[in-house]
Amino acid sequence: MSEPDDRLETRLIHAGEPQPRFGGAVAMPVFQSSTFAIDGDAGYHDLRYIRLNNTPNHLALAEKLAAIEGADAALVTSSGMAAVSTTLLSLLGAGGHLLAQRELYGGTHGFITRDLPRLGITHTFIDAGDPSTWAAALQPSTRVLYVEAISNPLVRIGDLAAAATFARQHGLVSIIDATFATPVNLRPLTLGFDLVLHSATKYLNGHTDIVAGAVVGRAALIETIKHLLDHLGGSLDPHACFLLHRGLKTLALRVRHQSASALALARWLERHPAVAAVHYPGLETHPDHTRARAWFSGFGGVLSFELRGGVEAADRLIARTRLMTHAPSLGGPETLLTRPATASHAGLTPDERQRTGVTEGLLRLCVGLEATEDLIADLERGLE
Structure with a gap:
């Protein structure tokens, strides 16, 4: 007990x-x-x-x-x-x-x-x-x-x-x-x-x-x-x-790995020339980083990013990745990659998405339990 x-x-x-x-x-x-x-x-x-x-x-x-x-x-x-x-x-x-x-x-x-x-x-x-x-x-x-x-x-x-x-x-x-x-x-x-x-x-x-x-x-x-x-x-x-x-029973182990992996992926994406913006509260460049450091023990397993090529580049990346499944939801052992405009926020009108900052080319990456190095390699292949 x-x-x-x-x-x-x-x-x-x-x-x-x-x-x-x-x-x-x-x-x-x-x-x-x-x-x-x-x-x-x-x-x-x-x-x-x-x-x-x-x-x-x-x-x-x-x-x-x-x-x-x-x-x-x-x-x-x-x-x-x-x-x-x-x-x-x-x-x-x-x-x-x-x-x-x-x-x-x-x-x-x-x-x-x-x-x-x-x-x-x-x-x-x-x-x-x-x-x-x-x-x-x-x-x-x-x-x-x-x-x-x-x-x-x-x-x-x-x-x-x-x-x-x-x-x-x-x-x-x-x-x-x-x-x-x-x-x-x-x-x-x-x-x-x-x-x-x-x-x-x-x-x-x-x-x-x-x-x-x-x-x-x-x-x-x-x-x-x-x-x-x-x-x-x-x-x-x-x-x-x-x-x-x-x-x-395994929540703590899973979430700590996913949070650490997501931070490493966000830092890698931030340095990639094909990436226009990365949204992750663990990054010092994120507008809410100070709040995250004050209240959170970790920054979570979800990040989003935008490519310089817009929607076409986003769809191309989804098609090229090998380890990242194109599917909604998050939090499982598998890493999932989606365009929120066609998944979690598909029910909103284009105007509603625009007001909330969800662009058509925005990608959401929900990090799973794979080796971080393998996920980085998968992104690198997809962005070639």
Whole structure:
């Protein structure tokens, strides 16, 4: 069993593990049962049932997630977008107003701009790096402030500490999507955030074989979100819980390698004559490098860059690389290379992409677990 003063690596292995172990099993078993016997007088949300996210697999996983974030409670969901959408719906409601940073993952941006308005929920996009402009965007119905730890795909870092403070001063719930950062590189609750969201599909699982989400934070908020999730049905399958539980145990090792490899690749690209710009917070030339050094233990495994030849050069590089798979997502053992304009941000209009700085030729590189030297050689071949 993990103790509160255990280091992250130890908590990843031992937190949430059942005591005593089920049948002596060292690995958490899969409880592939939709229904469990009623024990005493349980309310609806406490009945043991897969859709209610409270099977032994769900509970062990939630305890581990809460422990590694230093939180009161946690909740797993069927996808990262299930975590985002259920959290926002449970905290806003008809007539509510949301402050959100301008540069967002495409799916989150689409949900905020296209789905929430149909429910009577409005929003204002803010510059996450300029706290002096936030107060002007407040409305009497503002209830939530939403930011990302590292934006996708330009890997910008807003004034996170100021965001948590601003929300607290104005009675807002502060939410941060920390998918790119992971608990290895950033602990948002220590900055004062109320809730941390993850697309657990990515680094938390780390094996490119499930889709999952997580919400971590204050117990009262987690309970509110769970009750809506119970009704919406966005529960995670027990076998997916098992795979995520397994993947978390190697999180620290994986993320530290990916962060170190991404920094080496970013430095190499920055020196290459065919490269026009490199976006990575670990570089001293990145506009948010000072913030990254202040709050992050590592700079993450995602970088983006632009070639001097524009879209044609970008597509040529994708076609020529041998080790880099042309596919969306991130956080797995494989290195993935995409053009966000045709992948993560394809759902945005050209004008929306332009406003968020996502050019047509921008490339996003999500570094995997291959040898860094081999990835550099692959890029070199592709850029010849």
